Amino acid sequence: VPATQTTAAILSIGDELALGQILDTNSQWIADRLLTLGVRTAEHLTVDDDLASLTEAIRRLAERHALLVCTGGLGPTADDLTRQALAAAMGETLIEDPDALAHIEAWFAGRGGMPATNRVQALRPRSSRCLPNPHGTAPGLAAVLGSARVFCLPGPPHEMTPMFESFVAPEVATRDRAVRTRTVLTFGLGESRVAEILGPLMDRDRPSRGLPLVGTTASRGVVSCRLRVEAPTAEQADAALDATEAEVTALLGPAVFDRRDPASGDSPDIADALQRALLALLRGRGERIAVVESCTGGLIGAELASVPGSSEAFAGGWVTYSNEMKIALGVPREIIERHGAVSGTCAIAMARAGLERAHAADPSCAHAVAVTGIAGPGGGSEDKPVGTVWIAVAGLDGPAEARRFRFRGGRDAVRGWAARAALGLLRLRLIGREMPLLGEVERLASA
């Protein structure tokens, strides 16, 4: 089968994208989703708001690929040209779609009535159909152009993604064989270390032997092992994934903290997976945690609070950015003077003081994590270079411990790693498992 018979193309439309005023995240999202559905994207194109270029782009991409997904250019203003360009590429006229018009009018009903300019959003090429948009005024479009299926979706991601799931995903999913994916989420090992551990499980020729392909991607410290298989039936695909997932999970041990099975409705979004895993462990024990943050400045708390319902397991904490605030919390001044604010002793004192106060305020608060470090660019020394971070955990269930890390990268990278490592360290403690975390170079147990 020639590549052009099965591949997809993605077209992003708009001056603000072409000129670099905003970053296009839609194309990556769509390509990633299409791959999960068994469709390979061969090219992405971004064009500015020019009718001739846009029409030519649609025509050219529809000739070369079996599927074309366009985003943007469906708004009500004069520079929104996707409808006209699609009609021109199809050699059709635009007609007004009564259902789409009714939808737009209904959208504006509680908002002071539909402005006259929005009426154009109900136009569609004669042989196409409109796709209802539950989160905005711009309907999408579905059309056939030559041998290609073409979908036009609005540009805002919160409008585009649900429309992709409703209208594009069901149409493009491979029907003659099952394509299944699964993801095993790990934290604490680098991506190259994960690859080393998985070894032959990552061979690229596994699909030719009927086995799932295993790949890794890293995002904010979470290394995802992505399994993908094609098989004649869903049952066969799932059985193959089950076997490979068991191997991956056994090899990676305590680094594995979650899994995602899209076939069971699991969300593909893993941005807050580590926090969710930690909060779920705490909820299961009926316990809460508190944070004591210095160089992270509130980042750990902000990450925990980003999960809906986190208040069940997250009590709050202290941002002890200055030494005065550390002392006010209960860290003995002598510790700071003797060991420095960036020390294992200080980190343990911070965690203990936070735990004591949080437990007094709320008896369900049974753990505290503390972070103190040098995020840079200034403040480093030979002894304690930029990137040095101490993370301590204290709990009602045992002695406190601290680990020293050496993180690489700029200020934001060091702070981000510190926050993630704190979550990872708490998780290891809660599950009672042991492994050195990425960047870890030293440990200190409390007296």
Add this chain to the structure above:
Amino acid sequence: VPATQTTAAILSIGDELALGQILDTNSQWIADRLLTLGVRTAEHLTVDDDLASLTEAIRRLAERHALLVCTGGLGPTADDLTRQALAAAMGETLIEDPDALAHIEAWFAGRGGMPATNRVQALRPRSSRCLPNPHGTAPGLAAVLGSARVFCLPGPPHEMTPMFESFVAPEVATRDRAVRTRTVLTFGLGESRVAEILGPLMDRDRPSRGLPLVGTTASRGVVSCRLRVEAPTAEQADAALDATEAEVTALLGPAVFDRRDPASGDSPDIADALQRALLALLRGRGERIAVVESCTGGLIGAELASVPGSSEAFAGGWVTYSNEMKIALGVPREIIERHGAVSGTCAIAMARAGLERAHAADPSCAHAVAVTGIAGPGGGSEDKPVGTVWIAVAGLDGPAEARRFRFRGGRDAVRGWAARAALGLLRLRLIGREMPLLGEVERLASA
């Protein structure tokens, strides 16, 4: 002049980009830089690692545009095809460049010697030249193809951006006239409100009258007014910008918090501009602030701490996520029971308690900001719908005040807006100016 004679195209190369496994940020960065240099990008294309597609893409883009900037595909492995594709598009053979080879060998000198595979990175089309890469092994390429200038740069942003500045920027900067830009940063008004206030200053035909073009972009609540002018000399361009900037600044009043003049070396990065402006105001007064955060969970502290040197003006604070933690800080239990945790009275009590404690720990701590709200998706009521946020400021210099906001969007959006509005409210208080902030619906002054 036809558009194709002056426009640029950007080509990103690689399977991992086409398949959506990683997000392309290079293309936006390059388009934005080119615009500052006076060059308009008309299209971005991403293609996978296929020699025929890549060759055709280079040929087609070089025919349509005066400038083509490619990134990626310059590595040492079999799927790095940019060198071959450029040679094929130019109809030339590849030859080995001795200087490039020496550079690659020198790179590996302290790293155990050059692997044999890296030798291909010294190849270039006969008529092209190699561009040295100070941060990696892959040299770039500069070539002429038909009437287009073509630059190929490595994909990693930390290698690409310095090479763009060294080799592309000086070549493409307009020489026969000066192109100058300036940016006025505002907070507190929506983008459409800014456009309404600026009125005819945003007319698209101003360049035909020799006046700067004014456009707006919004990012995380900061609405940037971008001024751009072309003139025969730099002096004339700067004079025109000075006049328009003065008009913009006068019209937008207290919403303006900073400006950026690239000609004076100002950074184009505005991600932390609002925090920087606030911290600079505090440093000028020799004062520090403390935060008391509920629904934001530490986000305000994390944003402040992201700025290097912020400890001079940021003391720390409290994450009072649970009611118990609010009470432990010093919020009277009766206030929570009578008014609820999401109330102006509670926000003021939080700010006051935080200020009192922080000032006791550190006498330079003269202000506190507190945030309490309903980020959703649960927890809303008819009275206090999701998105309701109270923000209070307390200072040694006057009575405390609280403002109620109603933010739209999901949990992360509401929390992000709340953190930004808190920074904006503190800034207004420090400069002694007055304006309603975006989303503000009610005020409460302290007794």
